[in-house]
Amino acid sequence: MRALPASLLAACGLIATACGGTDSGGAAAGQAARAAVTTPASASALASAPTQAKSQAHAKPQAVAGPLEGKTIVIDPGHNGGNYRNPTAINRKVNVLTKWKPCDTTGTETASHYTEAAFSWDVSNRMVKILTARGAKVKLTRTDNNSVGPCITQRAAIGNKAKADAAISVHGDGAPAADHGFHIIMPKKINGPVDPVVADSSRLGVAVRDAFKKGTGLPYSTYIGSKALDYRNDLGGLNLSTVPKIFIECGNMRNAGDAAKFKDPAFRQRIAVALADGLQHYLKA
Numbered sequence: 001m002r003a004l005p006a007s008l009l010a011a012c013g014l015i016a017t018a019c020g021g022t023d024s025g026g027a028a029a030g031q032a033a034r035a036a037v038t039t040p041a042s043a044s045a046l047a048s049a050p051t052q053a054k055s056q057a058h059a060k061p062q063a064v065a066g067p068l069e070g071k072t073i074v075i076d077p078g079h080n081g082g083n084y085r086n087p088t089a090i091n092r093k094v095n096v097l098t099k100w101k102p103c104d105t106t107g108t109e110t111a112s113h114y115t116e117a118a119f120s121w122d123v124s125n126r127m128v129k130i131l132t133a134r135g136a137k138v139k140l141t142r143t144d145n146n147s148v149g150p151c152i153t154q155r156a157a158i159g160n161k162a163k164a165d166a167a168i169s170v171h172g173d174g175a176p177a178a179d180h181g182f183h184i185i186m187p188k189k190i191n192g193p194v195d196p197v198v199a200d201s202s203r204l205g206v207a208v209r210d211a212f213k214k215g216t217g218l219p220y221s222t223y224i225g226s227k228a229l230d231y232r233n234d235l236g237g238l239n240l241s242t243v244p245k246i247f248i249e250c251g252n253m254r255n256a257g258d259a260a261k262f263k264d265p266a267f268r269q270r271i272a273v274a275l276a277d278g279l280q281h282y283l284k285a
């Protein structure tokens with residue numbers, strides 16, 4: 001955990017509700033976040049991002065015999081922990097078919113500065129271990145939590161290239177502090193590449209919703225969706241996916257109750273197991 005510059009913290013606060021975008025919330029904060037997006041960056045800005053500190057989880061474990069043998073799963077651990085260092089690269093606009101959006105955001109953090117990036121990185125690496133032990137071939141969309149990017153467009157492309165049987169993007173939301181609970185975001189048809197996998201993504205979303213509720217005991221979101229299910233057409237990670245894909249907002253990092261759970265490694269393991277169970281139920285159905 002590192003202290004973020006005050007100006008950036010303000011930006012994070014603004015972008016917080018825009019974790020996956022801003023359209024479902026419609027909050028003033030979202031408007032401000034969009035307004036804050038400014039300077040286009042050179043494409044090389046991301047290419048020059050450091051890629052040190054390869055994590056242990058990045059060493060690809062060998063798939064073993066298990067219930068998920070033959071299945072490929074791509075896990076996107078959300079916003080990179082180094083994104084705050086290069087706002088020019090992160091704010092560069094990319095085409096997500098229904099609109100132009102920033103390459104990425106910094107994500108949010110708890111009141112005590114446990115970042116969404118650290119949370120999703122930890123949960124995702126736990127999922128890699130669990131799913132690999134069950135026989136799946138698992139790929140992450142980034143190799144560490146200290147770099148910048150990749151953009152949302154690239155994160156979709158990684159799942160497509162891997163021909164993933166299922167893909168999931170792991171997030172924690174940044175809604176007003178009184179809001180809590182988890183929700184799943186699934187794609188809508190956009191007359192685009194995601195259309196053929198919208199129905200499967202919806203099945204994946206319901207399977208993960210049910211497993212997450214059962215495994216973690218966390219309640220459905222009090223502020224988005226119906227029974228924790230939300231459908232959107234403004235997210236690059238979904239619009240550009242040609243494989244079944246969902247986002248999960250595991251809870252609201254700005255809510256004290258959700259945050260306390262997220263900061264507990266044992267609870268993060270429960271989250272990872274629940275997400276793995278949901279993926280497995282979908283893939284074995």
Ligand SMILES: [Zn+2]
Nearest residue numbers: 019020107171
């Ligand atoms: Zn996020």
